[in-house]
Amino acid sequence: MSEQAGVNPDLAGRVYPAGAAYTVGREKIREFASAVKATHPAHFDVEAARALGYADLVAPPTFAIIVAQRADAQLIEDSDSGIDFSRVVHADQRFVHHRPIVAGDELVAELHVDQVRAMGGGAMITTRAEISTVAGERTATTTSSILVRGEGQ
Amino acid sequence: MSVELNELTVGQDIGSRAIEVSRADLVRYAGASGDFNPIHWNGRFAEQVGLPGVIAHGMFTMGAAVQLVTDWIGNPAAVVDYQTRFTKPVLVEDVDGPGASIEVSGAIGAIDADNGTARVDLTVTAAGVKVLVKAQAVVKVW
Numbered sequence: 585m586s587e588q589a590g591v592n593p594d595l596a597g598r599v600y601p602a603g604a605a606y607t608v609g610r611e612k613i614r615e616f617a618s619a620v621k622a623t624h625p626a627h628f629d630v631e632a633a634r635a636l637g638y639a640d641l642v643a644p645p646t647f648a649i650i651v652a653q654r655a656d657a658q659l660i661e662d663s664d665s666g667i668d669f670s671r672v673v674h675a676d677q678r679f680v681h682h683r684p685i686v687a688g689d690e691l692v693a694e695l696h697v698d699q700v701r702a703m704g705g706g707a708m709i710t711t712r713a714e715i716s717t718v719a720g721e722r723t724a725t726t727t728s729s730i731l732v733r734g735e736g737q
Numbered sequence: 738m739s740v741e742l743n744e745l746t747v748g749q750d751i752g753s754r755a756i757e758v759s760r761a762d763l764v765r766y767a768g769a770s771g772d773f774n775p776i777h778w779n780g781r782f783a784e785q786v787g788l789p790g791v792i793a794h795g796m797f798t799m800g801a802a803v804q805l806v807t808d809w810i811g812n813p814a815a816v817v818d819y820q821t822r823f824t825k826p827v828l829v830e831d832v833d834g835p836g837a838s839i840e841v842s843g844a845i846g847a848i849d850a851d852n853g854t855a856r857v858d859l860t861v862t863a864a865g866v867k868v869l870v871k872a873q874a875v876v877k878v879w
Contacts, residue, residue, distance in 0.1 A: 612769075619769035620800035621756060624813050636812055645807065645816040645874070646800040650771055669774070670786055674795040678820035684813075727820075 591707035591732050592666040596700045600658045602692035605718050606651050610687040613641045620644055633686070640687035648679055652713040652726040655693035659711060667709070667732050675708060675729040682722045690718045698727075705734020740810055742878040745845050745855050751809045753842035756801050757835035758793055758827065766797040780831060792826035793837065798868060799823075802841045802861045806874045809843070809857075817854065818875035827863040839863050846873060853878055 610630070617627035625632035626642040633641050660667050685691070692715070699710040708731050715724040763777045772794055775782040783791050799821050807813045830836035839861060846858035859872035 616769045619762075619766045620797065620804065621762075622800075622804050622807065622813070624804075624807055626813055636814070638814065642814050644800060644813055645803050645819050646796060649796050649800075653770070653772060672774075674823050676820070676822040677796065677799060678818070680818050681814075681816070 590666050590705075590734065591700060591709065592664055593700055593702070593707075595659070595665060595697045595709065598659075598697045600655065600695040602694045602716075603655070603658070605690040605692050606654065608643060608647075608685060608687050608689040608691065610641050612650075613643050613647065613687055616647050616650070617644050620646065630687075638684060638686050643685035643687075645679060645681070647685055648681075648713075648715055648724045648726050649677070651691050651693050651715055652728065655695040655713045656711055656728065656730075658695060659697060659709075671706070671733040673731045673733060675731045676727075677729075678727040680725045680727075682724060685723060689723065691715050691723060692718055703731060703734075706732045707734075708732075740855075740878055742848065742850060742853060742855065745848055745878070747845050747848060749845040751843040751845065751857060752805060753840070754805055756839040756841060758797075758801075758829050758837040758839060759835050760791065760829055760831060763791065763793055763797065763829060766794055766800075770794070770796060772796065788826065789828055791829050791831065793829055793839075795823035795826075798827055798839060798861065798863075799872070801839065802859055802869060802872060803874055805841050805843050805859070806857050806876060810876045810878070815876045815878070816874050817877050819873070821859075821861075821869045821872035823868070824870045825863075825866050825868045827868050837863055839868070843874075 693713040847856040861869040
């Protein structure tokens with residue numbers, strides 16, 4: 585008889601401290617903006633961004649997912665999490681911006697596992713990444729729920 | 738263009754657009770975001786895990802849909818809060834050119850004069866089915 589380990593219910597409340605800093609590059613902002621079909625000049629043209637009052641190119645509203653998903657990877661790859669990535673479905677996502685992300689920012693993310701809920705044979709896991717600059721300035725809070733499908737789901 | 742808070746009304750339409758999506762767009766988004774889950778580019782793998790085929794990243798759809806709001810308000814940094822639930826996958830067919838079309842429309846859902854913000858509620862569908870639910874963007878109106 586096979587044993588389905590499943591998602592570790594004790595993950596809730598766990599905090600993964602900020603890891604290596606992510607440096608926001610101009611070309612990454614341009615690349616990400618193109619990938620979501622954004623055309624606003626503030627993503628591409630430094631002068632256009634400065635004309636709006638920003639120090640450098642402005643990241644699109646969902647750019648912080650790059651930093652958030654790197655933080656999430658610590659949880660998904662944790663040997664005792666019981667999360668099978670091939671069975672993960674993204675259920676919801678939220679971005680709260682405390683200030684715009686611009687090129688040149690050096691960002692770190694502290695990951696909080698806020699909730700683990702059994703769903704059928706699987707589990708819904710809600711995580712929150714508190715993103716700040718290396719200097720400690722709060723930048724964004726992202727919240728994400730993933731559904732880890734159980735067998736037959 | 739310039740948007741004034743006191744000229745907005747709840748229910749006001751901010752416009753609509755269609756976003757065409759090809760398999761190449763998903764590969765581009767995978768590279769840009771770092772999300773290389775094979776369900777977004779490998780049809781065999783997608784079918785093995787019970788999907789009808791390759792589907793768009795939910796974050797691609799979320800990221801592309803908000804461009805309607807960014808362009809309306811005229812400043813991408815005006816979007817201070819943006820959330821959605823992902824309810825149905827966007828199936829992207831393996832064809833030359835676009836394999837799916839995502840229809841986006843937006844309307845003012847709420848106005849918060851004290852905070853100088855307005856909430857835009859987005860309706861996002863593909864093949865006639867709602868793919869995002871409770872897709873809401875709160876924008877700062879200067």
